[in-house]
Amino acid sequence: MLMNALIVGFVLAFAKFIDWWGNTMLSRPIFIVALLGALLGHPTEGIILAAQLELVFLGNVSLGGVMPTDFTMGAIFGGAFAMLLGEDLATAVMLAVPLAALGTLLYSAMKVVVTALVPKFEQLTRNKKLGSFKALWIAQFAMFHICYFLLGFLCVLLGTDVIQAFVEVIPDWVQASMTVASTMLPALGMALLMKSLWSKEVCPYYFLGFGLGAFFLYNATTAGTITEAAQDAAIQLTTTTTKILSLTQIAFLGAIIAALVIFSELRKIKEKESMKIAAKTMDESEDFFND
Amino acid sequence: MTDVNTVAAPASGGLKKKLNREQKKLVWSVFWRTMWLMFCTSYTKQQGITFSWVLIPYLEKIYGKETDEFYNAMARHQGFFNTTPGVSPFIFSLVVAMEEERKACLDAGKPFDDETIESIKVALMGPFAGIGDSVYSGVLRIVATGVALGFSQAGSWLGPILFAVVYNVPNVLIRYFCATYGLKLGSTYIAKMLESGTIKAFTKGFSVLGLTMIGAMTAQYVSFKTTLVADLGGTTFNLQSVLDQILPGLLPLALTLGAFAYLRKKNRPMRVLVFMFVISVVLTVLGICG
Numbered sequence: 001m002l003m004n005a006l007i008v009g010f011v012l013a014f015a016k017f018i019d020w021w022g023n024t025m026l027s028r029p030i031f032i033v034a035l036l037g038a039l040l041g042h043p044t045e046g047i048i049l050a051a052q053l054e055l056v057f058l059g060n061v062s063l064g065g066v067m068p069t070d071f072t073m074g075a076i077f078g079g080a081f082a083m084l085l086g087e088d089l090a091t092a093v094m095l096a097v098p099l100a101a102l103g104t105l106l107y108s109a110m111k112v113v114v115t116a117l118v119p120k121f122e123q124l125t126r127n128k129k130l131g132s133f134k135a136l137w138i139a140q141f142a143m144f145h146i147c148y149f150l151l152g153f154l155c156v157l158l159g160t161d162v163i164q165a166f167v168e169v170i171p172d173w174v175q176a177s178m179t180v181a182s183t184m185l186p187a188l189g190m191a192l193l194m195k196s197l198w199s200k201e202v203c204p205y206y207f208l209g210f211g212l213g214a215f216f217l218y219n220a221t222t223a224g225t226i227t228e229a230a231q232d233a234a235i236q237l238t239t240t241t242t243k244i245l246s247l248t249q250i251a252f253l254g255a256i257i258a259a260l261v262i263f264s265e266l267r268k269i270k271e272k273e274s275m276k277i278a279a280k281t282m283d284e285s286e287d288f289f290n291d
Numbered sequence: 292m293t294d295v296n297t298v299a300a301p302a303s304g305g306l307k308k309k310l311n312r313e314q315k316k317l318v319w320s321v322f323w324r325t326m327w328l329m330f331c332t333s334y335t336k337q338q339g340i341t342f343s344w345v346l347i348p349y350l351e352k353i354y355g356k357e358t359d360e361f362y363n364a365m366a367r368h369q370g371f372f373n374t375t376p377g378v379s380p381f382i383f384s385l386v387v388a389m390e391e392e393r394k395a396c397l398d399a400g401k402p403f404d405d406e407t408i409e410s411i412k413v414a415l416m417g418p419f420a421g422i423g424d425s426v427y428s429g430v431l432r433i434v435a436t437g438v439a440l441g442f443s444q445a446g447s448w449l450g451p452i453l454f455a456v457v458y459n460v461p462n463v464l465i466r467y468f469c470a471t472y473g474l475k476l477g478s479t480y481i482a483k484m485l486e487s488g489t490i491k492a493f494t495k496g497f498s499v500l501g502l503t504m505i506g507a508m509t510a511q512y513v514s515f516k517t518t519l520v521a522d523l524g525g526t527t528f529n530l531q532s533v534l535d536q537i538l539p540g541l542l543p544l545a546l547t548l549g550a551f552a553y554l555r556k557k558n559r560p561m562r563v564l565v566f567m568f569v570i571s572v573v574l575t576v577l578g579i580c581g
Binding site: 215246 | 326327329330331332333334335336339340341343344347357359362365366369376377424425427428429432433434435436437438439440441443444446447448450451454455458459462466487488489491492493495496497498499500501502503504505506507508509510511512513514515516538539540543544546547548550551553554555560561563564567568570571572574575576580
């Protein structure tokens, strides 16, 4: 358990670091929970959980310094407890969503500390102490990451038994509901994303994407069995409905359309400018004739 | 400080300008130092304090170590600053070039209005955050997630690796080119670009791609399905197959649009979250889903 606690603490601190350094997005559940799974010794399970948790938190992005919920912390704790206790996605989601909300509170509290340090930074600049300025800058973010490491470490070390007891008393219907909820939650993610991109001019493209993703289906044969019917033997085929276009293929088509839109917008700008120039020369020639 | 004049060329410039060796070194230095921009974000100044931290070596080089001018410049660069970190190298390159120009002006005995540097920063951070956020969060992240999800759901290692690569190769390229073009283009050119609306054209294009992908993901990853099958006098009634005949993916689309319509009116994502948990419990208990 000590080793597991160290791993979770390390992954949480690392996720927080890599979220800021270079903004690599590696703190997204899809990557960080997969990494966590590999370190905890549940590689395949980790990757699948990572994909499911990513879908739950898909719409949560920190924009303009505002973090709606701390999806990184929620996903890491949800994924870690699910893997350590041998539980499934329903448990991961049930733990991840409230923990993500709690994580935001913690993040806000830490940001208040940083905000309190701002006058100190300004004072050091005024007093011409560059060395202290640099040292304080390093100290504040080192503290920040040590806090997250300790949080992950202590929660797993001390909290696993509590969580296990909690998970064991949950009735089946709650488990089933959580599974249903985990298929519905991506809708909230999509809605949050749409809010930042939606405008009247471009909204039809959302429905175009939906159509490309939803309407093109084919029946893929997954299995076949020979049945002994009354007259003669027949082959019974099992089929599943499969989407023809993958998201990568839709992204390819979408990029073509986006390029066409950009070209037409740029052409409009050029036309407007040449109109302006034309109007200007007209004015000048009129002045000439008026004189 | 003889090389100050060779590095500085902010006011004039253009796409085809070649950078000399000194400038190329500066580009790489800006590229690496801006990686740290998000550390020390505060409520009052956001990235303001780190903005001055990034500039330390450049200001030391321009004004000399431990000089009054250096500390004045540091203080000038501690104002509120907030933009998408990925496109920030552009603003940093531009600011370094303008500080060099300021030094050259003062050395030549000409006046230089310190406000111009601050106003360029303030003027650029908004539009750059607009285009940067739509590229990074709206397009790159969505495309990378879309490419990776299928592999991840199947439990393949390709998923997380593809996600990291598809997102970060463009991330690194954008950072490098932003640092380069900040030096090349100069302030005048940027002002022109903002005025003519070129940036708006690109933002619109990125919204188109982003929305198309969100639509496709609504179709493929919001899997809200009913399991209700009723026996009505000999004929079986399968609710899901009826819904599929009306329009494939009708429920996910309705759910997403409903959530979106609510969020547009009232920005309360937590309420939507709780509501979804509640209806999933109700539908499961009633035997319609699950």
